[in-house]
Amino acid sequence: MKQILVTGGCGFIGSNFIRYELSEYPGVSITNLDKLTYAGNLENLKEFESDSRYNFVRGDIADHDFVNSLLSSTHFDAVVNFAAESHVDRSILDSGPFIQTNIVGTQVLLDAFRKHNINRFIQVSTDEVYGSLGAEGFFTEETPIAPNSPYSASKAAADLLVRSYVKTFQLPAIITRCSNNYGPYQFPEKLIPLFISNAMEDKPVPVYGEGTNVRDWIHVLDHCRGIDATLRKGAIGEVYNFGGNSEMQNIKITKLLLGLLGKPETLIKYVTDRPGHDLRYAIDCRKAKLELGWEPEIEFQSGLEGTIKWYQDNQEWVNRIRSGDYLKFYDQQYGNR
Numbered sequence: 001m002k003q004i005l006v007t008g009g010c011g012f013i014g015s016n017f018i019r020y021e022l023s024e025y026p027g028v029s030i031t032n033l034d035k036l037t038y039a040g041n042l043e044n045l046k047e048f049e050s051d052s053r054y055n056f057v058r059g060d061i062a063d064h065d066f067v068n069s070l071l072s073s074t075h076f077d078a079v080v081n082f083a084a085e086s087h088v089d090r091s092i093l094d095s096g097p098f099i100q101t102n103i104v105g106t107q108v109l110l111d112a113f114r115k116h117n118i119n120r121f122i123q124v125s126t127d128e129v130y131g132s133l134g135a136e137g138f139f140t141e142e143t144p145i146a147p148n149s150p151y152s153a154s155k156a157a158a159d160l161l162v163r164s165y166v167k168t169f170q171l172p173a174i175i176t177r178c179s180n181n182y183g184p185y186q187f188p189e190k191l192i193p194l195f196i197s198n199a200m201e202d203k204p205v206p207v208y209g210e211g212t213n214v215r216d217w218i219h220v221l222d223h224c225r226g227i228d229a230t231l232r233k234g235a236i237g238e239v240y241n242f243g244g245n246s247e248m249q250n251i252k253i254t255k256l257l258l259g260l261l262g263k264p265e266t267l268i269k270y271v272t273d274r275p276g277h278d279l280r281y282a283i284d285c286r287k288a289k290l291e292l293g294w295e296p297e298i299e300f301q302s303g304l305e306g307t308i309k310w311y312q313d314n315q316e317w318v319n320r321i322r323s324g325d326y327l328k329f330y331d332q333q334y335g336n337r
């Protein structure tokens with residue numbers, strides 16, 4: 001694995017993954033293909049701008065000609081596909097971009113991949129494709145796909161396309177499905193960074209319904225280690241689940257965050273529940289342990305404390321997102337090239 005194409009590397013998990021790979025493997029070079037939607041922030045990887053092992057290319061994974069010309073001009077050993085529309089609430093407002101990027105984009109990548117001599121395709125997917133659990137049980141890799149939001153349906157469709165390309169064309173692809181991530185560089189529209197940044201400014205934190213929905217939280221670095229293990233040790237055609245063994249009701253995590261920030265619970269504002277809101281996600285990741293030697297290492301409370309500290313130390317990063325200034329970074333860096 002010397003030349004890796006990472007798509008969506010300017011987003012939350014992709015940027016953490018690129019940082020992880022470049023730090024862990026001095027011999028690895030990464031091309032980051034990102035469309036720079038509202039969720040893509042070049043500033044997430046500012047420290048690699050002058051690193052010869054890192055190359056940024058702006059483009060759309062759903063653009064057939066662009067993707068094919070990139071794969072023709074550079075040999076890649078692997079593709080790791082993070083690029084996606086990723087916010088459930090936005091998919092409820094307008095599912096169009098989710099179909100286009102998450103499904104069509106994956107199909108374009110898969111077709112381009114077929115034509116070139118690439119060893120691995122890793123499709124980064126989500127536990128949300130399994131739908132919702134009741135109070136008991138866990139998602140395993142054998143759990144039937146039953147998505148409930150346009151976002152998770154688009155990710156499930158992409159997973160099924162990947163599966164079909166493995167079966168039909170023997171494409172060397174692997175799917176990962178992970179639970180809710182938290183950590184540095186997460187766009188402040190998702191629960192943990194939104195609540196941290198709102199609470200830091202004494203603004204209300206909006207909790208859906210009664211806050212009883214349960215999510216399993218995993219630190220983004222544990223997820224990145226899992227994707228890395230999949231890339232290097234995963235078996236073709238398999239699915240691997242990753243989770244943090246940290247199930248928690250939304251209201252509990254909200255109160256924990258406010259407590260750690262020293263803010264009052266009066267900041268909690270209960271809002272109308274999300275339509276089709278999945279009750280509970282919980283992950284069985286024994287397969288990843290058995291076959292990849294992977295386990296989550298970051299304990300939830302210490303990971304959360306580290307994340308809060310990161311947002312406190314990087315208020316300028318949040319401010320530039322909230323003001324929209326981060327969108328100008330591309331022109332500043334690449335405008336004259």
Ligand code: NAD
Pocket residue numbers: 007008009010011012013014033034035036037038039040041059060061062081082083084085086087101105124125126127155177178179180181182187
């Ligand atoms: P994100 O929204 O932070 O980042 C997505 C990135 O993809 C952005 O940089 C964006 O500019 C880029 N992008 C969007 N459309 C594109 C296109 N057409 N072409 C090229 N680039 C495009 O997302 P994230 O939270 O980092 O999630 C990354 C992946 O991991 C997604 O596929 C998501 O489904 C999956 N996932 C996320 C979580 C989570 O908790 N965040 C959990 C499990 C799986």
